[in-house]
Amino acid sequence: MPEEPLPSWRTGQTKDAILSFFALVDQIPVPERVAVFDNDGTLRCEKPRYTQLEFMLRELREAVRVDPELAQRPEYRALIEEDASRVQEMGLERVLTALVDLSAGITPEEFDARVRAFFDDERHPDRDVPYRNQRYQPMLELVDALRAHQFDVYVVSAGGAEFVRTISQEFYAVPPEGVVGSQIAYDFVRDDSGVPRLVRTAKLVGGPNEGEAKVPNIQRLLGRRPVVAGGNSAGDAEMLEYAMAYPGPSLALLVDHDDTDREYAYESVAGTFAADESITQTARRLGWTVASIQNDWSSVFVS
Amino acid sequence: MPEEPLPSWRTGQTKDAILSFFALVDQIPVPERVAVFDNDGTLRCEKPRYTQLEFMLRELREAVRVDPELAQRPEYRALIEEDASRVQEMGLERVLTALVDLSAGITPEEFDARVRAFFDDERHPDRDVPYRNQRYQPMLELVDALRAHQFDVYVVSAGGAEFVRTISQEFYAVPPEGVVGSQIAYDFVRDDSGVPRLVRTAKLVGGPNEGEAKVPNIQRLLGRRPVVAGGNSAGDAEMLEYAMAYPGPSLALLVDHDDTDREYAYESVAGTFAADESITQTARRLGWTVASIQNDWSSVFVS
Numbered sequence: 001m002p003e004e005p006l007p008s009w010r011t012g013q014t015k016d017a018i019l020s021f022f023a024l025v026d027q028i029p030v031p032e033r034v035a036v037f038d039n040d041g042t043l044r045c046e047k048p049r050y051t052q053l054e055f056m057l058r059e060l061r062e063a064v065r066v067d068p069e070l071a072q073r074p075e076y077r078a079l080i081e082e083d084a085s086r087v088q089e090m091g092l093e094r095v096l097t098a099l100v101d102l103s104a105g106i107t108p109e110e111f112d113a114r115v116r117a118f119f120d121d122e123r124h125p126d127r128d129v130p131y132r133n134q135r136y137q138p139m140l141e142l143v144d145a146l147r148a149h150q151f152d153v154y155v156v157s158a159g160g161a162e163f164v165r166t167i168s169q170e171f172y173a174v175p176p177e178g179v180v181g182s183q184i185a186y187d188f189v190r191d192d193s194g195v196p197r198l199v200r201t202a203k204l205v206g207g208p209n210e211g212e213a214k215v216p217n218i219q220r221l222l223g224r225r226p227v228v229a230g231g232n233s234a235g236d237a238e239m240l241e242y243a244m245a246y247p248g249p250s251l252a253l254l255v256d257h258d259d260t261d262r263e264y265a266y267e268s269v270a271g272t273f274a275a276d277e278s279i280t281q282t283a284r285r286l287g288w289t290v291a292s293i294q295n296d297w298s299s300v301f302v303s
Numbered sequence: 304m305p306e307e308p309l310p311s312w313r314t315g316q317t318k319d320a321i322l323s324f325f326a327l328v329d330q331i332p333v334p335e336r337v338a339v340f341d342n343d344g345t346l347r348c349e350k351p352r353y354t355q356l357e358f359m360l361r362e363l364r365e366a367v368r369v370d371p372e373l374a375q376r377p378e379y380r381a382l383i384e385e386d387a388s389r390v391q392e393m394g395l396e397r398v399l400t401a402l403v404d405l406s407a408g409i410t411p412e413e414f415d416a417r418v419r420a421f422f423d424d425e426r427h428p429d430r431d432v433p434y435r436n437q438r439y440q441p442m443l444e445l446v447d448a449l450r451a452h453q454f455d456v457y458v459v460s461a462g463g464a465e466f467v468r469t470i471s472q473e474f475y476a477v478p479p480e481g482v483v484g485s486q487i488a489y490d491f492v493r494d495d496s497g498v499p500r501l502v503r504t505a506k507l508v509g510g511p512n513e514g515e516a517k518v519p520n521i522q523r524l525l526g527r528r529p530v531v532a533g534g535n536s537a538g539d540a541e542m543l544e545y546a547m548a549y550p551g552p553s554l555a556l557l558v559d560h561d562d563t564d565r566e567y568a569y570e571s572v573a574g575t576f577a578a579d580e581s582i583t584q585t586a587r588r589l590g591w592t593v594a595s596i597q598n599d600w601s602s603v604f605v606s
């Protein structure tokens with residue numbers, strides 16, 4: 001541990017809550033020290049659009065350049081024309097499925113190369129910095145402090161597992177198998193000489209990794225039980241509740257996006273119990289630790 | 304690396320093939336150094352019965368002790384009476400499903416405790432040694448040598464993922480998230496005060512992790528592509544073929560159980576291409592490296 005832990009966290013109730021948790025960490029057997037973090041909006045900025053959506057839109061532009069006919073598909077046309085009302089009319093699921101179709105039929109290695117090219121070439125549309133600079137400095141410090149206390153740290157995202165895996169090692173020092181995300185099904189196919197390969201399909205295995213589904217998916221894929229969980233939206237609620245249910249010291253941390261100047265201000269609605277409850281209301285009701293970006297973080301992004 | 308690598312491997316063609324592979328390892332980028340091993344019959348002895356089946360039979364005896372009525376269920380009665388012909392009549396799937404029912408409704412932590420108690424209490428029926436002593440010394444040396452060459456090593460088993468995870472760290476230094484196995488579905492439930500927990504069901508997610516299924520499951524769960532694969536049965540064939548298809552140096556190793564004196568002699572049949580082909584015939588046709596327990600291993604078990 002450095003002399004002063006969590007330097008980008010301002011002194012106050014939230015930092016105190018985190019430090020109080022660390023003070024109790026000896027009560028948790030080392031093999032049970034497991035921390036899970038949502039990705040978009042928790043470890044890194046998810047606005048103005050999810051990074052994976054930006055990637056998919058780049059894939060769409062490239063696909064249409066190669067085959068202009070594609071632009072006739074209604075979902076693609078609505079996206080290319082940035083027709084938000086038509087996108088909304090079709091529904092996010094239909095539009096996303098159409099976008100996932102763009103990478104059906106390619107191998108995991110080809111997909112990985114495309115995602116890496118995206119992160120190499122593209123910059124955040126508002127801040128004009130590389131996407132790696134969209135990570136939250138205070139959260140990286142928290143991850144480091146957890147590791148200094150012998151925690152294993154995992155990323156649990158509603159985003160595509162393979163998309164997140166391309167950057168998880170570089171961004172968070174989390175290896176590919178430490179990422180739980182939404183999973184694309186693969187087909188096992190053979191070429192004419194019988195040599196096998198895997199190709200992506202457009203089908204999801206087991207639905208999106210979001211909300212309640214995150215909890216069994218953590219157990220099935222990692223075989224670990226979280227004691228620390230970080231999130232920022234209603235889709236993280238059950239994961240945070242599950243960490244809080246650990247029979248010992250635990251930490252459920254909600255990142256509250258309330259800083260219009262340095263980041264974005266927005267609120268996730270539709271909690272577990274009350275459809276009209278905001279996630280910060282859920283947090284206060286259930287005793288989670290709330291990190292206000294405006295008040296608790298002296299700096300927001302890595303530099 | 305020790306002075307003499309693989310000390311329990313006898314000098315000969317097989318050891319030479321492994322050492323030749325290590326001589327080429329610089330051609331494989333470090334992040335691509337991925338090795339996968341089947342568990343039963345590859346890293347450890349699977350005879351006279353799968354260890355997981357021994358565990359399930361112990362669970363059955365205990366369940367019947369608590370509730371003698373259970374013995375009336377036909378699958379259980381056939382097992383208790385060791386009536387092999389009735390077990391065969393019912394089919395392995397029906398009998399296994401009945402056994403998986405015994406741990407439905409308990410939490411992952413309770414299941415973990417039961418499996419640990421089994422490994423603490425029980426001994427191998429023929430050799431009368433703890434189950435940890437059923438590991439193959441030459442294979443552990445191979446795993447160590449791979450790690451010395453910066454390989455990440457994973458276990459890919461048709462056995463239950465959660466069963467294998469209880470011992471993977473102690474037996475192989477593989478953490479729970481490094482185990483790909485057959486997956487039980489979990490239910491997310493809440494107690495009267497709303498506190499969530501996971502409970503096991505008797506349902507498999509996505510079928511058994513065996514044969515062709517091992518390949519997409521490795522990609523989906525680990526996000527890695529194997530370059531080295533070890534197996535011992537037809538259920539490992541596609542995984543070994545996939546490792547061999549890596550565009551660079553690769554190693555597909557088949558453990559051949561041909562040692563009646565020191566282990567067991569048996570042959571897995573039903574390969575990928577030819578239903579009547581034995582797995583050692585498949586190995587020779589496809590150019591895999593075959594490790595004969597009788598000829599290539601100077602010692603078999605860890606001591």
